[in-house]
Amino acid sequence: MKLACIHTHTSFCDGEGSVEDFCQAAYEKGLQSLGFSAHAPVFRKTGIKTGWNLPEENLEAYLDAVRAAKKRWEGKLPVYLGLEVDFIPGLISPGDKDYKEMGLDYTIGSVHFMIPPKGALFTVDGPIAELESGIREGFGGDTEALVNAYWDNEEALISGGGFTVLGHIDLIRKNNAKNRFFREEDAYYRRRIEKIAALAGQRRIVVEINTGGMNRKRIDSPYPSLPLLRLLKENQVPMVINADAHKPGDLDGHYKEACEAMLLAGYTETVLFSGSGVPLRTCSLCT
Secondary structure, X not given: OOOOEOOEOOOXXXXXXXXXHHHHHHHHHOOOOEEEEEEOOOHHHHOXXXXXXXXXXXXXXXXXXXXXXXXXXXXXXXXXXXXXXXXEOOOEOOOXXXXXXXXXOEEEEEOOEEOOOOOOOEEOOOOHHHHHHHHHHHOOOOHHXXXXXXXXXXXXXXXXXXXXXXXXXXHHHOOOHHHOOOOOOOHHHHHHHHHHHHHHHHHOOEEEEEOHHHHOOOOOOOEOOHHHHHHHHHOOOOEEEEOOEOOHHHOOOOHHHHHHHHHHHOOOEEEEOOOOOOOOEEEEOOO
16 A cells, blocks of 8 residues: 655755655655645744744745645656644634635644643643643643643634644644653543544544654654544544654654554545545555
8 A cells, every 4th residue: 555645844844854855755655645734834923933833934935846846746746735734722723814825735734832821832742841831830730721721722723624634633642651741541531532533523624643753753653542543433534644754764654553553443444635626535554
């Protein structure tokens, strides 16, 4: 089975390697297609400065580079133009009008940032010290409050829509090795993932199974967790396999484990993106 990857980050944002480097690697690996999804700029809309979002001044250069690659690889490798757009309530959303006017093939909607009741904004997947500080100062040390706030944002993102694929749905697990901050077995956590899976099914969205945390050696399983993946299957939510690749060599990283997780959850097929305006098609999983 030859899969694809439409969640990638080049040196235009926080990845390593050029657009051409990724195209060449995807072609050599035999991927069916390749999509580019730079982290969309956030500063103009939010005032937030990061070292990993695409700078505003480089947006047009990124769009031009991917469009040029689409032409250069035509007939050899389908190349798609996208953005990974952050959702921050009241500030930025993949449903914003400007993304619809860019001529993108697709968008990935993701939650990275938390705006706590107190203290400074922080990301759930950044350095552990940042998360510890965010919980302590922003949520008064109440980790359950952080977890609930995270899932509130995911629910709002799904309800608002405007994206093609939902990115790394339980990214909050990234820094939670050995239950460092919370227990996924706790009743409140189970209630939240049951609710999010039901909402995803009701909204008929596509969710990715993302191996990026494995590629970057931060977790030992894909997003979503197997319990959440099983809930998504129960709610008939289609899944697309993505590597969240930050290096060309990671484009199909840990796809075997992603397929195995999907099979354990009861899935027999995955979704493949076939271009803007084209219905998503399915591909049987290897057994």
